[in-house]
Amino acid sequence: MRSRQRMFAAVMRLLLKCLRLGRRRRFKLLRQAGQLWHYGRLCLRSLLYNSFTNSDVVLDSLFEPVYWLVDHVTRWFGVVFVALVIGLTSSIVAIVYICLLPLILQTYTPAWICWHLAYGHWNLIMIVFHYYKAITTSPGHPPQAKNDLTGVSICRKCIAPKPARTHHCSICNRCVLKMDHHCPWLNNCVGHYNHRYFFSFCLFMTMGCIYCSISGWDMFRDAYAAIERMKLLEKERLQVAANQTYYQTPPPTFSFRQRAFHKSVVYLWVLCSSVALALGALTLWHAALITRGETSIERHINKKERQRLQKKGKVFRNPYSYGSWDNWKVFLGVDVPRHWLTRVLLPSPHLPHGTGLSWELPPCMTEQRAPLLAI
Numbered sequence: 001m002r003s004r005q006r007m008f009a010a011v012m013r014l015l016l017k018c019l020r021l022g023r024r025r026r027f028k029l030l031r032q033a034g035q036l037w038h039y040g041r042l043c044l045r046s047l048l049y050n051s052f053t054n055s056d057v058v059l060d061s062l063f064e065p066v067y068w069l070v071d072h073v074t075r076w077f078g079v080v081f082v083a084l085v086i087g088l089t090s091s092i093v094a095i096v097y098i099c100l101l102p103l104i105l106q107t108y109t110p111a112w113i114c115w116h117l118a119y120g121h122w123n124l125i126m127i128v129f130h131y132y133k134a135i136t137t138s139p140g141h142p143p144q145a146k147n148d149l150t151g152v153s154i155c156r157k158c159i160a161p162k163p164a165r166t167h168h169c170s171i172c173n174r175c176v177l178k179m180d181h182h183c184p185w186l187n188n189c190v191g192h193y194n195h196r197y198f199f200s201f202c203l204f205m206t207m208g209c210i211y212c213s214i215s216g217w218d219m220f221r222d223a224y225a226a227i228e229r230m231k232l233l234e235k236e237r238l239q240v241a242a243n244q245t246y247y248q249t250p251p252p253t254f255s256f257r258q259r260a261f262h263k264s265v266v267y268l269w270v271l272c273s274s275v276a277l278a279l280g281a282l283t284l285w286h287a288a289l290i291t292r293g294e295t296s297i298e299r300h301i302n303k304k305e306r307q308r309l310q311k312k313g314k315v316f317r318n319p320y321s322y323g324s325w326d327n328w329k330v331f332l333g334v335d336v337p338r339h340w341l342t343r344v345l346l347p348s349p350h351l352p353h354g355t356g357l358s359w360e361l362p363p364c365m366t367e368q369r370a371p372l373l374a375i
Contacts (some may be wrong), residue, residue: 003328022367037066058178064257074184075171077184078187079187081184081185082185082187085185088271091267092212092271093124093156095265095268096268097116099261100219100265100268100358103219116215119211120211123211124202124208125347126204126347127205129206129347130197130198130200131197131201131205134154134188134190135187135188137192137193137194137197138194139177139186139189139191139192139194139195140177140191140193140355140356141174141175141177141249142160142161142163142356143161144161153162155168157173158174158175162174163356163357164358166178166179166356167179167297169182171189176189177193178192178295178356179196179295180198180296181189181295191356192352193293195331195352196332199283199286199290200289202283202286203283205275206275206283206313209272209273209275209276210272210281212268212269213273216272217269220265220266220268223262223266226258226262227262229264230254232260290327290328290329290331291327293318293321293322293327294320294321298318298320302318329362330353330365331352332344333348333350333351335351335363
């Protein structure tokens, strides 16, 4: 009897203990769920309770995965884009030397021959030089160690000093001095030390494409008409073969060399015209930015700052603009008049003004201003 009572008491104690453990676990889960709920509310309120939060910030947050994908794709496909530029440019040069140059030497006057030879080779040298320098020249990076620079902030991604006009490139994963953008066609960032090479390449490539399009217009029309005639004759030849009228004389056919010549001329004109339109628009856009003393990134920053100050009744002034003409002189590195020839119209590896860490008055400026170390 006593043994049964002891067994019953043990079972009841075990049951009560299990109920207590279950209740504790239930309370623990509820407590954890409540903590997660409060933490989520706190994070959401911290993101929304910000005077700088607007629709742009929300869109940037939503598109962050897309940006990550684009950054990584651009990083790995940069070499492919560079090879594509070199391949397409080489194909155009080969067509000019193999197909067009012999025709020019046979049909043009000596004056026009000299003009085409001089201008064409000068333009080609400028394109090759500036593209090579734009690819191989580092845009410039700020030092990682702490120094005595004034007016610098700290990059939130690099956790390193960030001088004025410096921005972080998510593709290169480094801060770039006077960053304009990351160009996949260069597989390199466009910054302080290679900005002039990038713009000069765009300018001379556009000039070369326009030159080829204008010079080859008559050849393009003749080649296009010849290709249409080839298609018509090929259709007639097939009809003759289908009717089996062997007593008729078959229409003449074009040789492989003639076909290749006409198609190469059409390919050259279409490609050069397309590149001239697309790259010409990009060149005009960057020319407008240089005239205002801005980069592509600073264009958006200054636009927001201009709108913010306009609401307060103030006028925004770009601290890095010295005037339209002087901005071009600073950008191209023209200190004396002869530099327009030696540094602009001829290949020149001269460095830009300053180090990109601070922005003192360039030596080509005659107006004295205080050194600028703005945002």
